[in-house]
Amino acid sequence: MRLLPALALAAASAWAQAPAGGAFVEDLQHRAFLFFWERSDPQTGLALDRAKADGSAESRRVASTASTGFGLTALCIGAERGWIARERAQTRVLAMLRFLAARMPREHGWYYHFIDLGLESGSGRASFHPSTPRCCSPAC
Numbered sequence: 001m002r003l004l005p006a007l008a009l010a011a012a013s014a015w016a017q018a019p020a021g022g023a024f025v026e027d028l029q030h031r032a033f034l035f036f037w038e039r040s041d042p043q044t045g046l047a048l049d050r051a052k053a054d055g056s057a058e059s060r061r062v063a064s065t066a067s068t069g070f071g072l073t074a075l076c077i078g079a080e081r082g083w084i085a086r087e088r089a090q091t092r093v094l095a096m097l098r099f100l101a102a103r104m105p106r107e108h109g110w111y112y113h114f115i116d117l118g119l120e121s122g123s124g125r126a127s128f129h130p131s132t133p134r135c136c137s138p139a140c
Contacts (some may be wrong), residue, residue: 015066033083036067036074041117044103047071049114052071068096 039048046063047070072093079089104111 009139029077030082030083033074033078033081036071037078037084040068040071040092040096042092043095044099044116044117045071045092046099046115048117063115063117065113065115072096 014023020081035051036047039051040046041063044063047067048058049064051058061095075084075089075092077084078084100111105115106112
């Protein structure tokens with residue numbers, strides 16, 4: 001079976017089971033917010049780059065600056081929509097900004113894109129991920 005038709009069939013099935021109208025979009029937005037809330041380290045604010053679709057524990061704890069940036073936006077939206085208290089969003093944003101300013105590893109002033117996290121131990125430490133390119137351009 002080819003992958004594209006299988007994905008289309010799965011999407012059509014999910015669409016048929018989804019809440020009607022605006023409720024579907026609201027549910028999708030809330031779930032997207034929850035990814036960033038639940039998959040970000042509370043001490044560093046760094047968001048995991050990916051997670052398993054079934055919600056099971058991820059064996060690789062790799063954050064990315066891109067996911068973390070989207071996480072900032074998600075926090076603002078979550079607070080505005082009332083999914084979390086504004087104070088909780090502010091606390092997470094301040095933790096993230098403090099970590100980025102003081103403790104996030106950098107190379108010539110640039111952040112690495114992928115970062116290994118010690119989230120299980122609660123150490124709040126980050127280290128370079130082996131797949132991070134040594135390139136330090138703004139695109140990294």
